Amino acid sequence: MTAASKTRRVAATVAAATLSLAGVMAGQVAHAANDVLDPSTELFANPESTTLEAAQGLTGQARADAQLLGSFPSADWFTKGTPLEVEAAVAEVVASADATDEVPVLVAYNVPFRDCAQYSAGGATSVEEYKGWIDGFAAGIGTSDATVILEPDGLGIIPHYTTLDGNTEWCQPEELDADTAAAERFEMLNYAVDALAALPNTATYLDGTHSGWLGVGEITDRLIKAGVEDADGFFLNASNYVATERLQKYGTWISDCIHLSQGSRWEPSWCASQYYPANPSDLSTWGQSDAAYDKAYADTSMTRNPAEQAHFVIDTSRNGQGSWTPPAGFLNPLDWCNPPGRGAGLTPTTDTGNALIDAYLWIKVPGESDGSCYRGSSAPHPGDQTADPAAGQWFPEQARELIALANPPIAAPTCHVSYTVHGSWREGFNTQIWIKNTGTEPVNGWELEWAFHEKETIQNLWSGSATQQGAYVEVDNLSWNRTIKPGQQITLGFIGETNGSPVTEPWLFTLNGAGCTSD
Template identity: 60%
Template sequence: MPVAPPYRPLVAGAAAAALVAALTGAALAGPASAAVPTSPAGPGSPAELYVDWESSTLQAAEGLTGQARDDAVLLGSFPSARWFTSGTPAEVQAAVDEYVTRADEQGAVPLLVAYNVPFRDCAQYSAGGAADTAAYTAWIDAFAAGIGDRAASVVVEPDGLGIIPWYTSSTGASEWCRPAEADPATAATERFAQLNHAVDALTALPGTKVYLDGTHNGWLGVGDATDRLIKAGVERTDGFFLNASNYQTTEKVSRYAGWLSDCLALSTQTWWQAEWCGSQYYPASPDDLSTWHLTDEAYDAAFASTGLTRDRAAQKHALIDTSRNGQGPWTPPAGKYTDAEDWCNPPDRGLGHTPTLATGDPVVDGYVWIKVPGESDGLCFRGTGGPLDPERGVQNPPAGGWFPTQAAELLAFASPAVERPTCAVRSVVHGTWPGGFVAQVWVTNTGTTTLQGWDLRFALTGGARVADAWSAAVSQTGQVVDAASLSWNATLSPGRTLTFGYVGAGDSGSTSLLRLLDGKACTVG
């Protein structure tokens, strides 16, 4: 975000040095200013999910003030998926390449969502998608080309297998999605062809993990989901994703993930048929966890019967969306609405597990935020004529728009709780000149614990580089700048403020709103 300075004199050469000295004053009376290392800092752990310093969440924060902005910045400090939903092949390739490049510079794994399949969401709130199979295959090929040989995880088409146009399931049930523009005789077959092409394009990449839509425990039964996954090419992927944009509890979704992994193994490696697989609906009862052991026992019997050894570490794995499931699903008031739309901006939901690739569950590769928390599900009318959401008494933002009320709820009701910031950062660009600028940063400890040594991370989003710095040891990797304490200013007591500054080379002093002090988000001024 561009920081508006109190004035913007144009200075250069010796005048720039004089300005730096005037601005730093007593700071320069300490040890000599820290020069920027000539080589970038080492990359982060390859198992670390990428935090996007230019995410849609942080972009939304730029237009907010007060607590709403603080909430958005805090949510933006966690990794969440980047959705790619449209564009020409050339446009999506360039956008994916830019995003993956930034993640690769940090040695982190980006989570990307490919969401452009024809008839996506069956022309509901998130309607759109490519015009036809040819357009989609060209788009997904370009998407894959944008990733190249770098590390990435890709969620392929949320709802792509949960909602299939003109589909008849393996149980004989007819899909409700019947768009008039789609050919009833070919639409379902085309959907599976499109997804298989996406699987082939993405699994050909050496560093990419690929996951297909497995819905969740409140939707398809295990056998039906298994059958659809197999038809879409899941055997060639890393597995499936669950609970995308939904609210099912992690406990239930994890149990469902294990059964789905088991059913896939039985159905692809033995004579077992997917429709025989136990599920959340039978022999278990979906709303009574005390019965779920019955389905566990059914799988024990199935493995014994087929002679296959269960090995969940080697079977297909899952990503679970925990972006809004901390309080579980919403139970609408009985009889209040003709269509409660319990999936659409339900009130008083909370964040679930914060994103991680270390789950301790052999089936679950990661708890991730596929849905960007704080972004609206759409205009929720709940069976009324609108335009207001009758449950909230306000008009919701359109799908994907920032919803400050919901963002505040997700933080307030998060389970586990999310730690609030204990630091505040203010930045000012004091002056610019052709090809450079000078900036100053103030860091305040607003917590109750003294910091012994500190590290502040921020990102220069305008392509600039740090050329020199004072009162901090500064390095830069890609767009991300690390400013670390020196021996004389390493202690930062509660209520105290310190300052450092830097000279930038480039035409812009623009920065992301996100500031991470020792890895945790700060409020920004």
Template identity: 50%
Template sequence: MARTRRSRQHTSHQPTSHQPGAAARRARPLLALATAVALALGAGLAALPAQAVDPSGQRLWVDPHSSTFEAAAALEGRAKQEAVLLGGHATATWLTGDKGKDTRAEAERVTRAAQADGSVPTLVVYDLPFRDCAQYSAGGAKDTAEYESFVDEVAAGIGDRDAIVILEPDGLGIIPWWTPYDGTVAWEQTPGWCQPAELDSATAADDRFTQLSYAVDRLTGLDGTSVYLDGTHSSWLGAGDAADRLVRAGVEKADGFFLNASNYEATENLTAYAGWVSDCIALSTQGPDWFVPAYCASQYSGLDGFDAADVSTWGAVDDKYTADFASLGLTRDREHQAHAVLDTSRNGQGPWTGAPAGGYTPGDGDASNDDPEVWCNPPGRGVGETPSTTTPDAVVDAYLWIKVPGESDGQCYRGTDGPQDPERGTVDPPAGGWFPEMAHELVTGAQPALARPTCAVGYTVHGAWPQGFTTQLWVQNTGTSTLRGWDLQWWFEGGQRIQNYWSSDVVQVGNHITASNLSWNATLRPGERTTFGFVGASTSGPGADALYTLLGGKPCSVLG
């Protein structure tokens, strides 16, 4: 991730707003704790979890206590295996300011655990007043002062440790009482939408930028953070509109912007759009005062040869930026312009286009019921690029799983009275709840395909008493190559301590356990398995079953 802040001049001009495609997202709740197992064969502790790294040497953190692993503990069969498979990849932790949640403690837990692992976590900061304009993900701080206190708690929890911060999904895409500089009505208010009576229409939009600017200043002031603001996505705001909002919110002091949070736009389209937004920010902050973001080319500019449905034609927009840089005597340098990170958690198959043209209530004469909510648990999607800080494009810092794949977007009615989702014929789980059917679609529709496990682990508590417990584990080679030496790693969640063990060498550091092979059980041919065990001490029981594993950074399946 970029560590050097990019310094640019600031303008306050606003562009004309463009009509986007349908784009609303759902947030997930604060991550809960669960117990996980990690298996790194022949590599030792430093090999877990293995992810691609960028030149600065950063590796993305896999949370062994994620809500995905917690969901897997309550599942069986294929659904359990798929949850384990998804949970073995780095996903974001959402800090939502929910009452009863200790924001500082959760930020500290995540960043300390990642630091100990030598990797970097992704934190989503999501508590703006009137977030999601009081829709499905309604909530947030009551006012600016409470929001700033929330941000202070996040900053205190992170401290000087490394973190990627995704700052307020929808925060710039949906702004209460927002009006572009030319006085026209922004798409968000058509007609009268996102104009909450509780807010002052004269100051609400400015308050949003004040809140985000405070968060940028506070979080970029930490030693180890990379901070990204909401840039929407390639079927939402025009590049100029997005750039204007980003500049007003302080993107010049941040590391850049994020795209596609909890959405489905294709990576190729997002990459092109990221370049346009980056170029527009550069032109409107480095160019003459008269060049405002409204002059930036976008997917809505109507350029000759451009077809929004055919990404192969999108070079027409790039050509316009090339000409603009030249005419202003500026040099395009995307390596040093604002960068982007992309949410690839569910975009492997791109956006859903299979909704009925007339909606799910045809013939009722009410056009307001025709919205198919293509963003809400669309069928037949797949995960996209797995999380990585190595990408092929200079303007894209990372592929991240910001939305946790497998968690529901909410109970989707698609213009009907519900409670069933008319597309799926079932009642969808509430927002943030685990959705096994959708998780299955995301796994089977993954593009590129997810690597299947080549190992399996079983973990069984045979007995427990007030001061301890006894456990047996199995390790099985489910791949096609012989394993010559293995290390099994897992994490306790309640302060359990291993007292005695057999058939392996065991090392415990804090809550982290490494069990290594002995000479006689080091080799596992395809299909073979071995077993070992231990006696643990605990005053709170053995904790949750340790069901979730990683092999060389990739998830294993579960035996039994």
């Protein structure tokens, strides 16, 4: 099914509910929902993600890499459309996540002049258009569980913004009124926070940049202006490469700075940061800023309380090797745009072991390009004469590096699935599935899972025990075929009913929860 036809189908089912849902929202008080992400939360891996879609046009190692990365939960990005269109698109993802009792991560990325019209240019054309789009986005979530990453770079890059130290930042579009542009950005983000906070089961996080960018006081001031007190907190490192240990400290300092600034006479500009008293390039000095916060709490007679403080999530999609240090001679390194030699970081989880960190997420979809730049330079260098794919397009070479250099390592798939439709008729089809153990250890007991694209249902399955909920299918072994030895393959099959939809091949198969390669 094409994206357009999916949108039309979902739009028809959700449009009627929009007005009634909006009425419910209007009567609710904005509140934070930190319990949406707890250590037991299962994050949603979309079986129709852009990663798995990219895999359909690839072969060999590149296809296997996309399938492997697509087997992990990553965010679904929403970047355009009318209010009705974004409502339908969000509702489709949320409904799929509901069917698996998992929580989707949704990125709202449509603020006017996003990325200051650089590689990821686009967005709504006015304040009112953006507010309408956010209303549609929120209506698509409704009462379902969801986590929203609200506008990456939305607080890091603000048009015509004056910092705490009185400097006007570089983003100064001529099309915008310099006197109102920054205020409008905060107006839109506050509106979005309120709309999402009114939902009963949605956690919302604002842009907290990263420790290689804004100082703690500067981003704290912006977060407060954007309404962080009504959100669940902030996100760090979206689409960047900073090491997790640096972000853990940076995020903790921001949470402390917000807490101090909102709970006492403290001012954000007084907050210690990675720049002072710490030395940003020497992690061993960052304890000096830790000590400065201890003193600030003592001076204000306040006490840290993770239950009251802003929480945060960290994008670990590409930070396994940390940030790239350009070699000498790169005049304009663009170290944020597809830097070479990077690896994936921690795989997504809500079990962080830290009361302030709600999750490690893959916000930026690993394997998708940052922009049509040259790897590590603003102009071609020897050995690198081809521009990278446009922002958001699949980048096979980068995907390979992210897997090969992942830290912690990402295990290679140990299963391969072949899915063959032997025949179809008006209302049915006949399918055979082969499962091969490509690992070195026997599989003792198996559970194969996949999701249909359309309305297909299993009517009669042999060599396994099947259950189906909506599009999602789970097949468990029988007593006689529970073991699959290394190099061995087993087969099963089923008669399916089309229910009026085309017969298609699933994009993702998992065996005992781990992704398999497939033909």
